[in-house]
Amino acid sequence: DSSDNRSVKDAASPQQVDYQKVYNAIADILEDENYDDGSYGPVLVRLAWHASGTYDKESGNGGSNGATMRFAPEANHGANAGLEHARNRLEIVKKKFPEITYSDLWTLAGVCAIQEMGGPYIPWRAGRKDGNVENCTPDGRLPDGDKGADHVRKIFYRMGFNDQEIVALSGAHALGRCHVDRSGFDGPWQYAPTTFSNEYYRLLEDEKWQERKWKGPPQFENKSDKSLMMLRTDMALMTDKGFRQYTDKYAKDENAFFSDFSKAFSKLIHLGVPTAQLSEPVPLKKIEDQAP
Template structure:
């Protein structure tokens, strides 16, 4: 009871954070770490191999599909393959495994792989083109070159490698479903809202890789944002809501060329991104990298040109103001739109409904 009360108190405090606590880092309740690192390190290499032998892949049967496999060395003459149909409880086990790895593996940016898992799920989904029906989270084609080498995907190998031990432990889950589930897990474990999750994605081969240029270019302005997000079917309000994910993580000069975090609590999801856009004074950073903004007060935070345009464009700004005032509204809208993003291009079976998977901090 005491632990639960402590979590709830911390959660309330995080959501109620204001400009008065501008320079104080927020404690990362979700992963229960004792400190915060403001540096990045290389992820550990995945090792080992699964003892499960694939026979015939996926035969659609309900939400998760039926998987055929044998254990301990494959199929012998006259043997029959077992059929495994994953349930919500099975996906909850995968969720819990990802959450456990997030807690145990803290040798990454600011002590958490959470933000880079969100970015993996985002970039796997954000390639969708509604006009052609191509791209989206169905396929996990970032496993292959050239898509894995697209500039916008720089650094995401760390997230993919982080998830390999999970794939080995639960070989029945597709990479496509795993990457999105990892994004959902990370968002919820970083004190974000509940994100409805629906399995049913299949993995595809290299021929389904999407062309470069479908993800946002951070150097551009409002027209570019509307073109990129409009191609996926999103409006101005949804663009601003999705941009709130920039409350998490940081940029790296060795990857995107940009450098620094957007907020003082890069491993906790709050509406601070919007508050900072409105309340802080931003100026161009003087350095040898691409054009980006820095906060005038501490010079430790940054905003990208595509971030700052949200307060320069009147149509965008009204939504920034709404979310800056109301964290619960942001959470409600963000949950809805990010769930939509994660399902773009997925041919779900008829009647399959999304699930709410339980975060580890919820002890009810």
């Protein structure tokens, strides 16, 4: 019907926004020496993932379309604690480019952060529409860090991912850290938490991990200097046979990791967005690959 067609066209209208300009504006506000490890990059990646990871393939609801984390029920879900830092930072860009939807902006910011921190190119399409408060997803769709392989599979199978994709995505924990005042957990996964690499898998396999004795929730620390952490869900990638084969592969082969991560993360940030709404992939160049 014609009114439907019209709304689809209006929403996509990707030609009206210069997404490379938006990308560059995001790249411009990644760094801040007074924030965390000096970069908003990691928390922007977490925002893109939590906006997308609510997808439920059975009902077809959830996912990045809608940007429903703007609203109180979803913003206050325990798993989303701390993501206001990412959302507030992106307001600077939203003010410069009011015509981009929040749902496009948040996912584009995740792509920008990964690429600028040294990660692979991530295919991204425009056209997400912002929803309203009724579209908020129920609490409990995002994973808990203190659980094992069964839980990880349950959550990611619900989104339509397989074991290989789960392990490939998990390398994103090379970035950022846990904050006691957000998740209750504490510490970074690797020594250079603003550099995207396959270091996460290498440390999982090469370090000796022991349970940390502390008042906080159960987590692991590396024996050698106790400055790194793993969640129980991270440890499952080593202890579970189905996962371990891919952990071994990505620890040895960074190119394979980059290539598989790119596909899996791109899939994640498009989950549940009707194809008819989406543009063709938008080429988004890294700053270093743009002409001076």
